[in-house]
Amino acid sequence: IQVFIERKLKLPPSPFPTLPIIGHLYLLKAPLHRTYHKLSTKLGPIFSLQLGNRFIVIVSSPNLVEECFTKNDIVLASRPRLIIGKYVGYNYTSLAISPYGDHWRNLRRFNTVEVFSTHRLNMFISTRQDEIRLQLQKLYEKSKHDFVRVELRNVLSELTFNNIMRMVAGKRYFGEGEDNEESKSFRELIEEVFELGGVSNPGDFLPFLRWIDYKGFEKTLARVTAKIDVFLQSLIDEHRRYKNTSTMIDHLLSLQESEPEYYSDMMIKANIMLMLLAGTDTSAVTMEWAISALLNHPDKLDKARAEIDNLVGNERLIDESDISHLPYLQNITSEAFRLFPAAPLLVPHESSADCKIAGYDIPKGTILQVNAWAIHRDPTIWDDPTTFKPERFEAGEVAPPKLVPFGMGRRSCPGSGLAERVIRLTLASLIQCFEWKRIGEATVDLTEGKGISMPKAIPLEAMLKARDVLHKVLAEAS
């Protein structure tokens, strides 16, 4: 800050006091989006913090989000080098973590065409439907006679994890016959990374803590990611031996043949790791929140079910092509994205040159965070903002910068289309196939827990019972 004062910069307001060495680190309490929200009610929609040796700016209004990701989009398209990126991002080379530049552009292009294009997503429709059906079958076995108590978190994370694994590697990792030790420990390692990612690591802001490896953070991260690396390498080796043409690994391996240096094994592993980290929990957590909110509003659950029954009837399971004819279901997912954004502060950006936001000077190297969670609950934008009300979207689609669960601009989430497909079809299937009740009279607790993707503090449990459609479809099939 001293340097900025000497340069006579006009910086965004910041809280008092700034302590020597640690700056405002003393203010950071989890969950961060709530802490930032409180600060923004005092300091305004743009404010700054000095966290150790890093200067951070937090914005929390649609106008400022727009200014950041239109006028300043390129300058703000880089990422800070946080310690976790060294390990999880294979030395800052993976798409989500790499700095803005040619390498990022290449990766983004590859993923847009080979993973996230409509053509590629359509190729995996039957995989998604198959994974959902497998989970429905399991739940059916438990609930075909009467209401049973079920924990949903595992069901949903198994579903999203298998979906991504099948796109990436053409194989499931969980399920009958595959619940072996190898897959279990792989999943546990991925969960460990999520937990590590959820803590803001003081070593990122106070370099001397990094030298002494404060709380062994870096050592743990290195140990866990080294183990994951072994799994990922074995997946690649397997694909080298048995060629299949449609998975992401096969595509990257064929590119490796012509450009071995660029499409190295490390680059491929970084891409797989990213898909698993960015694409599984985010969707699972969103669905868990959505079902929780519906259980607390049974009238809305009934309304969604009536819409589905009307369109699909009870002779067949809903499929992806039905979703566009279900506006209320789509409104439910929009409302879940609004109230429970799985990345409440998006992913941190970094300015690669000096720029201005709201007339303030933003020096090169500033970390920018967007408080999407606060924007989504701002009473000047939304009526009755803390209430779950899918009807609010009946007036028409709401887009960025007001609704930004996937961010905005060139660094926004490339997986949003996939996430929407998985979330909508899974929710629709669960609503179509089961009667739902809360465990008791009390409403489902909606407290946020710790972790990178804003999980529920208490995993969701609910009572469910199979409906007619499942008896018909599954009994016929067996």
Ligand code: HEM
């Ligand atoms: C509910 C589900 C999801 C949410 C809420 C979500 C949200 C986000 C957000 C907020 C960002 C950062 C935007 C920014 O930097 O401003 C992001 C980036 C990213 N997401 Fe997602 N995401 C979801 C699902 C997925 C899925 C399913 C995938 C892939 C399988 C995915 C892959 C990525 C990647 C690769 C990036 C990095 C993009 C870059 O840095 O260029 N996401 N996501």
